Amino acid sequence: MRTAEEIQVLLEQVKDPEIPVISIRELGVLREVKVEGDAVEVVITPTYSGCPAMDAMQEDVEQVLRKAGIANFTVKQVLSPAWSTDWISESGRQKLLDYGIAPPPHTSDIRALKGGVPETACPQCGSTDTELVSHFGSTACKALYKCNACKEPFDLFKCL
Amino acid sequence: MKNEEALFRYAVRMGDNSLVLGHRLSEWCGHGPQLEEDIAQTNIALDLIGQARNYLTYAGEVEGKGRSEDDLAYLRTDREYLNVHLVELHKGDYAYTIARSFLFDAFHLALQQALTTSTDERLKGIAEKAVKEVAYHLRHSSEWLIRFGDGTDESHERAQNALDDLWRYTGELFVPDEAEEVLAKAGVVPHLKDIQAEWSATVDRVLKEATLKRPADGWMASGGKKGVHTEHLGPMLAEMQTLQRTYPGVEW
Numbered sequence: 001m002r003t004a005e006e007i008q009v010l011l012e013q014v015k016d017p018e019i020p021v022i023s024i025r026e027l028g029v030l031r032e033v034k035v036e037g038d039a040v041e042v043v044i045t046p047t048y049s050g051c052p053a054m055d056a057m058q059e060d061v062e063q064v065l066r067k068a069g070i071a072n073f074t075v076k077q078v079l080s081p082a083w084s085t086d087w088i089s090e091s092g093r094q095k096l097l098d099y100g101i102a103p104p105p106h107t108s109d110i111r112a113l114k115g116g117v118p119e120t121a122c123p124q125c126g127s128t129d130t131e132l133v134s135h136f137g138s139t140a141c142k143a144l145y146k147c148n149a150c151k152e153p154f155d156l157f158k159c160l
Numbered sequence: 161m162k163n164e165e166a167l168f169r170y171a172v173r174m175g176d177n178s179l180v181l182g183h184r185l186s187e188w189c190g191h192g193p194q195l196e197e198d199i200a201q202t203n204i205a206l207d208l209i210g211q212a213r214n215y216l217t218y219a220g221e222v223e224g225k226g227r228s229e230d231d232l233a234y235l236r237t238d239r240e241y242l243n244v245h246l247v248e249l250h251k252g253d254y255a256y257t258i259a260r261s262f263l264f265d266a267f268h269l270a271l272q273q274a275l276t277t278s279t280d281e282r283l284k285g286i287a288e289k290a291v292k293e294v295a296y297h298l299r300h301s302s303e304w305l306i307r308f309g310d311g312t313d314e315s316h317e318r319a320q321n322a323l324d325d326l327w328r329y330t331g332e333l334f335v336p337d338e339a340e341e342v343l344a345k346a347g348v349v350p351h352l353k354d355i356q357a358e359w360s361a362t363v364d365r366v367l368k369e370a371t372l373k374r375p376a377d378g379w380m381a382s383g384g385k386k387g388v389h390t391e392h393l394g395p396m397l398a399e400m401q402t403l404q405r406t407y408p409g410v411e412w
């Protein structure tokens with residue numbers, strides 16, 4: 001019999017299939033684990049309404065639970081309260097950066113609150129001399145930027 | 161009309177608006193005027209189709225006859241689709257696509273914002289997710305409309321022509337059908353005249369910056385909300401539904 005916390009740790013194995021360095025726990029997609037007797041309920045939430053990775057993540061969760069010998073489980077997808085980029089953990093933000101994706105601005109970023117583009121550092125060279133190319137990037141959750149210092153394009157995990 | 165039937169029709173309408181516009185925008189996949197726009201439109205289409213899945217799943221549950229999101233999307237005829245005309249019109253040139261998206265996005269954002277305080281938990285939950293996505297959609301279509309309007313003579317003319325053509329399809333957005341009236345009276349959904357005021361302010365603000373003229377209100381088309389559509393919807397559904405119609409029940 002495992003505790004909810006032990007199952008949370010177990011589910012660290014489940015990564016975002018589109019950004020395979022970050023786990024669903026660090027991403028904030030793993031909302032809750034409830035244990036009652038031998039019954040386990042895992043609650044997950046999508047980043048975007050049309051997130052195509054959601055069903056894959058659900059299947060991965062189910063597989064990890066089965067492999068760990070847990071037979072009596074349900075995985076539930078909920079929409080509310082809505083996922084926000086503020087839920088990405090500090091370790092998750094660091095892993096995004098190491099992977100070459102600029103982590104999302106905190107919604108408290110003053111430039112973003114004033115409706116402007118928040119200051120974004122290039123994940124390659126660290127320069128803040130960067131420029132937005134498009135609000136829409138390689139997946140629903142990313143925007144496309146370019147760095148004027150090192151001339152490399154990069155993805156930003158956009159604020160939601 | 162009972163609240164339950166009104167809720168079913170409302171969820172179907174919200175789902176159909178998103179599904180039909182999402183499908184229309186996906187027609188730009190591989191045909192965008194530049195790579196970034198190709199990617200932007202397909203991302204927006206993906207958001208809209210995701211929202212449609214949430215609404216149609218809910219509609220099926222409210223109806224209680226065991227219909228899934230896929231049954232509702234792929235096995236209804238055009239007369240059973242309840243979306244407004246605006247979203248089903250052909251994709252046209254890029255100015256036309258942008259102008260249509262702008263007119264719809266401005267409406268959609270005001271509506272989704274209001275629905276985040278719905279007394280219906282499911283409508284509220286779907287809106288909380290959708291509202292931030294739609295804010296990005298409106299930002300995208302506004303920026304492009306401004307770029308076209310305040311761009312070259314050619315881009316200005318095409319954007320103005322598109323607005324003039326599309327204006328007659330905006331009236332329908334704000335005329336409630338029976339389902340919308342029943343639910344607004346019950347305080348479940350907003351009154352469309354409140355949404356119209358906000359839409360109108362957004363339209364004026366962006367058109368001014370785009371140096372485009374707001375068309376005069378004249379005759380307005382309607383019928384989509386009761387399933388009477390333009391000639392554009394049928395062929396689109398025929399294409400969208402062809403696989404399920406040819407191989408009923410197929411999964412992949």
Ligand SMILES: [Zn+2]
Pocket residue numbers: 122123124125126127147148149150151152
């Ligand atoms: Zn750089």
